[in-house]
Amino acid sequence: MGAANTWDAMELADQAHQDHGSQILSSTLTIDPSLSPPDMNPRIIELCKDMFKKWSNLDDSRFAIERVSGGITNMLLKVSVKEENGNNVAITIRLYGPYTEYIIDRERELQATKYISAAGFGAKWLGIFGNGMVQSFINARTLSPPDMREPKLVAKIAKEMKRFHQLEVPGSKEAQLWNDIFKFFKKASALEFDDAKKQTTYRTISFQEVHNAILELKWLTDRLDSPVVFSHNDLLSGNIMINDDEDKLYIIDYEYASYSFRGFDIGNHFAEYAGYDCDYNLYPNKDEQYLFFKHYLQPDRPHEVPEEDLCRLYVEVNIYSLVSHILWALWGLIQAKVSPIDFDYLDYFFKRYNEYKRKKEEYFSLAEFYLPC
Template sequence: MGAVKIWDAFEVVKESPNKSMAPIHSSSLAVDPSLPLSLATPRVIELCKDLFEKWSKLDDSCFSVDTVSGGITNLLLKVAVKEEDGNYVPVTVRLFGPNTDYINRERELQAIKYLSTAGFGASLLGVFGNGMVQSFINARTLTPLDMRTPKLAAEIAKQLRKFHEVEVPISREPLLWIDLVKFFEKASVLQFNDSEKQRVYETISFKEVHKEILEIKELTGHFNAPVVFAHNDLLSGNIMVNEKEDKLYFIDFEYACYNYRGFDIGNHFNEYAGFDCDISLYPNKNEQYNFFRHYLQPDNPLEVSEKDLEALYVETSTFMLASHLLWSLWGLIQAQTSPIDFDYLGYFFLRYNEYKRLKEEGFSLAKSYLSRSGTNQSF
């Protein structure tokens, strides 16, 4: 998707980037995310000067550029600018990863406006050829181990409940099946230049994968699962905390869209395992119930009934399986396209094998619950 099309959703004008409720700025420039920081820095400085007129005449020495994080899709940079009055203004420059054209950037930017108004994430200050500039959040990124801390887990649950209540004027069709079909179609026709990768890739039975997708879609269809505005990628790297201010932040809304509540929560639980897929870190039932209590009744978590806890537990456990299928296929696509040094092919097998390991128990749990809850389904 071209940058100009993305900007169509915004009023693009030139004003100071640090004003409250600043308008959205634009630039046609782009910065290669694969460049080392030493080479990327002058390009980022040029970009900032082009975006923000107030900074256009500043000497390059007034800018400092540092890496905030290098995920497995995007690159975050912190740019600190010494303005003419001597004050430092920090902003975050997010460079989109290459070959991520499957992400609807126009939808993402539309969502950011409404999420920002609701108090989520950083303010959007500008857009450019392959990224965006946002206000800097003074907080640290969580680790997978942080997320299972009872206090933080409770706060994440409360924030996720508020997130799910945000209204965004976009299609309410759940994203899960759209993305699963899209990822499957892309992943099943790949060709690798690396002969060893191609050999490993050819061991995958896409007929089997397609069968699994159909089965999990049919099973989850028996749940009356609420459709909410979901984050869809709530891993530790997309949650930040400022301990001094006791404030939690969700960031990175490129997958945010309407989706099943159970998927968003189950997907979050899967992310307890981190990119290494350490399955021992997946939250146990007591940890999940603690999360559910604060999600269902943020003000009175101890008043949540056992019936409601069980219902959300089964719903989440079932959609969690779909999360494994989705991100395993995503890993295959990245294995063929991404220049980032990460074993995406291995990631496919970690996630897909975890799905297969949990499938029997998960399907049995879901079918038993549905039979007991009067859905009149015969399994």
């Protein structure tokens, strides 16, 4: 994140303070996520002391830092602090992945985060710094892809997604999905890799074919008339946490949150059953999807949802799951160029795009059969 973006974020934090009457802290410090723990930890402590003035004179030995998780974009750290009065306090520090501002609109994320947090989702937003944010610590575990298939959790996720979709966030209420896809396409189709092997693989991609796929999907989804709602847009297992003792579910990380189509948010969630390994044998079948739909459409009376409503949502969601494959395939190409994280993003592109091609005929036929009803 550049200096200009950092100060834009600071101004937004100040506005959040005014809007909600709670102190949103800020710091200009940055933390290099590629540092080893011995080199990173002193910087983390320095950041904590800079942001939380009451900790500024604490001995460094009172800070304990552990890595909670790290997907293929960000790093999450838990900082435990033993205060002078004997209290033990824990916060979460999220370090943005390098160059992620090339893909993620951080100003849009911060704008969304303040309202999502105020509505009681996820952790409490405490502050921002040069390349990340600070939040309260959630005493919960992150879900794994198999967890998302558990019927009890399916119902909880569906209900919480419905609540998320009812959020009202200031700004344009127009769906951003296709704007984002075309932006991703423009960037993904104009890359040049220094690595000769990657460049050779990249050249095998027909971007004319990908572009045609985007236009065809947009034409079809326009016919579905999916409601525009405030969407998470990245509800994979790593962005869902649960406190088993309290039986409380949390939706976290709002980097891609924006107004979008209901069908996309649910279809994208189903596609993420496959995990980063892209095992699409785990994609939910019709009965599993219907269980989700019932608790989403009528959280208080899931068994009273009309069959016609389930049918329509089934078509809507599975068509939009194809859009999900295209979006994240393009995302994978851009990450292959800019991300230093050890993950085969090029392979991820082909796995997502090939799954789109594998399921296209089935879902297009489904749409043609059901749309007249």
